Amino acid sequence: MSDREMDSSTEQSNRNTSTVNIYPLSNYYFGSKQSLNIKDETQAEHAQRMKANYATHGLRTCVEAVLVVELHKHPHLLVLQVRNSVFKLPGGRLRPGESEVDGLKRKLSSKLCDDEDGSDTDWEVGECVGMWWRSDFETLAYPYFPTSLRRPKECTKLFLVKLPVSKRLIVPKNLKLLAVPFYGIHENDKTYGQVISGVPMLLSKFIFNIIED
């Protein structure tokens, strides 16, 4: 489909709709750096550690980035693959007292930049597009506040992060950065988990303006 056809057929839909510019995958340079320390623990050990953390710090807040690029005229989401199995959005847990935007910039720098100390704050953190709540550390997350429970244990907030026209993305050796098409993610929670598989729907209100060089 030509840009002109897309313009004409979406013209009426553009009112009240936000547009996001996305750039070709080939505009980005992908490199690698030293492995990140990833805790090697069983699910039970993980749950145990989360419970201990909750007792000390209370609600665990995680922030994750939704980064979109263009390939074959279709939006693709950048995801990290851990140990050739689990897929994750770039992000992580906030430090006590840290703001969401600062925490997300720090996590993006540690996972996607060659700059270790998180001083590369050249990330345009946009609006929150979704939130997931977890009532304990072993079950599913819910896209609404779990009223049936006394206290939620974890909140994960997804933010749209607008990539510049080009950027160097330097990823720890034990992680892989992949660009996966929206049509491959949508409703595919078996492969990508419920949070990632919901991203195309969370972004459905945006019109992606594909900018080709």
Place this chain on the structure above:
Amino acid sequence: MSDREMDSSTEQSNRNTSTVNIYPLSNYYFGSKQSLNIKDETQAEHAQRMKANYATHGLRTCVEAVLVVELHKHPHLLVLQVRNSVFKLPGGRLRPGESEVDGLKRKLSSKLCDDEDGSDTDWEVGECVGMWWRSDFETLAYPYFPTSLRRPKECTKLFLVKLPVSKRLIVPKNLKLLAVPFYGIHENDKTYGQVISGVPMLLSKFIFNIIED
């Protein structure tokens, strides 16, 4: 859970997050009016009519309302049930040249007010929360623009409509207005279809501020 507990556990999540006030279901009066003319047609007849309309008018744009009330301290979505089977959000197709907001107000007046001519425009149409694209009139909708297709045939836009503290809702006799809990809708596309079952996720970025009298 008391309001105070909710305040404290969500305190850190409130930054960068929009709050939406919702009111108890009992604040709204539900009445009925004359049946609405619903086309009695088979799926094939429906597809045929849609194709003919597309040939004449091009892309079909539908606007639908997401209306939320409180019951048992949990958000509930207002849905219309047609013939004790299909569930739909209140809304419908735009007239040629009609704006999305005007069209949605007209549809809300015809389906939820005793005022037939759509002059009750007392509806606060908020932001677009999601969009679904259909490439033909028989298949599934997608939450992204279907690049593989030459022209999409239908676009459905969902808008958050903020209900006032109380309102009379007058529904045609052949439709039923139901308040269904988010936990019953989420991932339940078998009962509610893909558009409605996705609503809790589309609204996950909002904190619902439950206002009790």
